[in-house]
Amino acid sequence: MDTKTLVNALKALADPTRLKIITLLNTRSCCVCELVPIFGISQPAVSKHMSRLKSADLVIETRKGQWVFYSINQERFEQVCHALGNLPDYSHEFEKLGEQGLLVTCE
Numbered sequence: 001m002d003t004k005t006l007v008n009a010l011k012a013l014a015d016p017t018r019l020k021i022i023t024l025l026n027t028r029s030c031c032v033c034e035l036v037p038i039f040g041i042s043q044p045a046v047s048k049h050m051s052r053l054k055s056a057d058l059v060i061e062t063r064k065g066q067w068v069f070y071s072i073n074q075e076r077f078e079q080v081c082h083a084l085g086n087l088p089d090y091s092h093e094f095e096k097l098g099e100q101g102l103l104v105t106c107e
Contacts, residue, residue: 001083009080012056017041018049022058022072029062029071 013019017039024030024038035046050070053059057076062069097103 001079006080006083009056009058009076012052012058013080015049015052018053021046021049021053022077025059025070025072026077029069031067031069 013022020039021035024035032043032046032050036043039046050059050061054061054070058073058080059070060073062071094103
């Protein structure tokens with residue numbers, strides 16, 4: 001997963017409401033109308049959160065008649081988890097600081 005995609009997903013998850021939505025969707029798919037009473041916010045507000053999660057490719061929507069059900073995009077969620085567990089090594093940045101005499105030591 002490239003850095004830009006990871007950052008976009010993490011920004012989407014940084015909101016407490018969206019993080020809770022993802023946690024709920026990790027249990028089962030649901031409709032926005034089910035989330036409204038859980039969060040105590042308006043349907044358009046929940047839909048806006050879902051739109052943000054969808055734009056980060058963290059949720060998938062499925063139409064069933066007039067209803068739209070959302071589920072977690074398990075593949076993307078696993079990619080984000082994997083990326084977080086395998087962050088790149090930037091320790092060379094400290095080496096550069098050391099070479100420039102800019103490392104701070106608190107002794």
